[in-house]
Amino acid sequence: MDGMTVQEVLAFAKILEENSNKFYSDAAKKAKLPNAKKFLDELAREELGHKELISNLEKKIDAGGDIPKITKKIKSLNISDFVAKHGLDDDADFIDILAVAMNKEKEAVKVYSTFAASLEDGKVKELFDFLINEEKRHLRRFEDDYDDYTDEMSHKKVSELIKKMRGR
Ligand SMILES: [Fe+2]
Numbered sequence: 001m002d003g004m005t006v007q008e009v010l011a012f013a014k015i016l017e018e019n020s021n022k023f024y025s026d027a028a029k030k031a032k033l034p035n036a037k038k039f040l041d042e043l044a045r046e047e048l049g050h051k052e053l054i055s056n057l058e059k060k061i062d063a064g065g066d067i068p069k070i071t072k073k074i075k076s077l078n079i080s081d082f083v084a085k086h087g088l089d090d091d092a093d094f095i096d097i098l099a100v101a102m103n104k105e106k107e108a109v110k111v112y113s114t115f116a117a118s119l120e121d122g123k124v125k126e127l128f129d130f131l132i133n134e135e136k137r138h139l140r141r142f143e144d145d146y147d148d149y150t151d152e153m154s155h156k157k158v159s160e161l162i163k164k165m166r167g168r
């Protein structure tokens with residue numbers, strides 16, 4: 001299969017961001033904890049912002065014709081696979097959301113790193129470097145929350161166990 005063009009790479013990145021936006025707004029609707037809801041809404045807005053950055057750069061490239069070179073062939077990525085993987089069940093709780101979100105952000109970092117490493121220096125590479133940092137920041141937040149949340153759960157389990165033991 002042929003490698004992707006810069007235009008295809010940008011189009012793919014836009015779909016990825018759209019998809020992330022949809023994932024987080026859906027998750028925000030499902031989240032029961034007010035803090036989680038707020039946090040997920042914020043993430044949804046940020047992903048939408050990423051999509052807008054990509055669109056703006058696309059427009060600039062279309063207008064100016066200044067297309068950066070791909071220095072390393074980028075294999076076509078299967079968009080449908082990417083889109084299908086990240087659904088949430090209706091009864092998903094915050095920990096399920098976190099687990100899927102962490103995977104999502106990890107994949108975004110991976111895909112953008114591939115793009116950035118394959119492009120000559122220029123505005124598109126700069127954008128991908130920026131997006132890599134953004135998605136790493138998202139990932140970090142989820143990892144921290146995941147740690148806190150799972151800690152909380154095990155604390156709860158331990159205190160339930162102590163209560164049970166005392167009751168005996
Ligand atoms: Fe994003």
Ligand SMILES: [Fe+2]
Nearest residue numbers: 020105135138
């Ligand atoms: Fe993200």
